[in-house]
Amino acid sequence: MKPYIIGVDLGGTNIKAGIFDEDYKVIKALSIPTEASAGSSHVLHRIRAAVDLLTEGSDVTMDSIKGMGIGIPGLLDPVEGLSIFSPNFPDWNHVHIINEMKDYYDFPVFIDNDVRVNLYGEWLHGAGRGYNNIVLITLGTGLGSGIVNDGKVLYGTSYSAGEIGHMNMFRNGRPCKCGSSGCLGRYVSALGMINTIKEKLNEGRTSIIQDWVNREHANINALMVSEAYDLGDSLAIEVMHETASLLGFGLANVVNMLNPEVIIVGGGMAAAGDRLLNTVRETVDQHALKLSGSKCRIVQAELGSLAGTIGAASYAYRRMLG
Numbered sequence: 001m002k003p004y005i006i007g008v009d010l011g012g013t014n015i016k017a018g019i020f021d022e023d024y025k026v027i028k029a030l031s032i033p034t035e036a037s038a039g040s041s042h043v044l045h046r047i048r049a050a051v052d053l054l055t056e057g058s059d060v061t062m063d064s065i066k067g068m069g070i071g072i073p074g075l076l077d078p079v080e081g082l083s084i085f086s087p088n089f090p091d092w093n094h095v096h097i098i099n100e101m102k103d104y105y106d107f108p109v110f111i112d113n114d115v116r117v118n119l120y121g122e123w124l125h126g127a128g129r130g131y132n133n134i135v136l137i138t139l140g141t142g143l144g145s146g147i148v149n150d151g152k153v154l155y156g157t158s159y160s161a162g163e164i165g166h167m168n169m170f171r172n173g174r175p176c177k178c179g180s181s182g183c184l185g186r187y188v189s190a191l192g193m194i195n196t197i198k199e200k201l202n203e204g205r206t207s208i209i210q211d212w213v214n215r216e217h218a219n220i221n222a223l224m225v226s227e228a229y230d231l232g233d234s235l236a237i238e239v240m241h242e243t244a245s246l247l248g249f250g251l252a253n254v255v256n257m258l259n260p261e262v263i264i265v266g267g268g269m270a271a272a273g274d275r276l277l278n279t280v281r282e283t284v285d286q287h288a289l290k291l292s293g294s295k296c297r298i299v300q301a302e303l304g305s306l307a308g309t310i311g312a313a314s315y316a317y318r319r320m321l322g
């Protein structure tokens with residue numbers, strides 16, 4: 001009987017899940033709504049529903065599944081299997097995932113932070129293959145990050161090492177949910193970039209994007225900035241450049257501190273590609289220590305939305321090996 005592993009990527013909107021064989025080939029993958037507003041026990045029920053759907057009608061029997069990994073946003077304790085706090089889930093406070101799951105499954109279940117699980121995916125199967133020093137940043141609603149240092153994923157004392165998104169860039173900048181202000185993620189993220197363009201429009205600047213949203217600035221999204229950039233819209237070019245330059249300064253600090261071989265940029269906003277990354281690379285070249293900067297490549301993530309599920313499965317397998 002072939003062994004299989006399940007990987008789950010728990011998001012605020014959707015639960016993505018996949019069954020992988022021993023070579024990490026996807027046997028079946030699916031996505032179902034999380035229904036997060038119904039509370040923590042319902043979300044756990046939805047994860048189990050996703051697992052049922054994965055095995056239904058497939059040749060994979062429950063007793064051939066050897067383990068399951070789940071990537072969860074927010075603060076957690078992967079050793080205890082405890083999700084401490086997750087910003088996207090209402091009624092979510094100290095949810096003991098592993099205890100909640102163990103009555104349902106004979107195989108072991110492991111949890112880790114969603115970005116770290118993405119990091120395992122890109123490290124073992126994507127843009128980080130073969131490297132021992134990696135920084136992954138994900139640019140979505142916010143800026144997430146994970147670090148491999150000398151071949152080991154960094155966790156820190158309370159499993160929250162590598163919060164690059166909360167690096168202070170401005171003494172009196174935009175307020176952040178963490179309680180501080182001027183954090184990198186408040187500027188370099190889909191939401192951050194949208195806020196930058198809105199601020200400039202409110203100051204009287206103009207952009208083709210205003211026509212696309214009928215002057216309803218609340219409807220501006222990050223993809224529009226890339227599209228306007230391609231049409232030569234000067235405000236979109238300026239905002240992309242400013243966002244990339246800030247990311248470059250943040251990453252120059254990261255390069256000086258960690259001396260990575262590769263920085264992988266993933267998440268929805270990474271679709272901006274070289275529009276964003278060329279300025280990031282130039283800024284790191286100019287401002288990081290020369291020896292460290294010259295050894296570090298800055299690349300786009302390779303696995304897209306698969307990174308979360310394949311990463312969760314790989315993480316579970318590594319935990320099973322001890």
Ligand SMILES: [Zn+2]
Binds near residue numbers: 166181
């Ligand atoms: Zn912050």
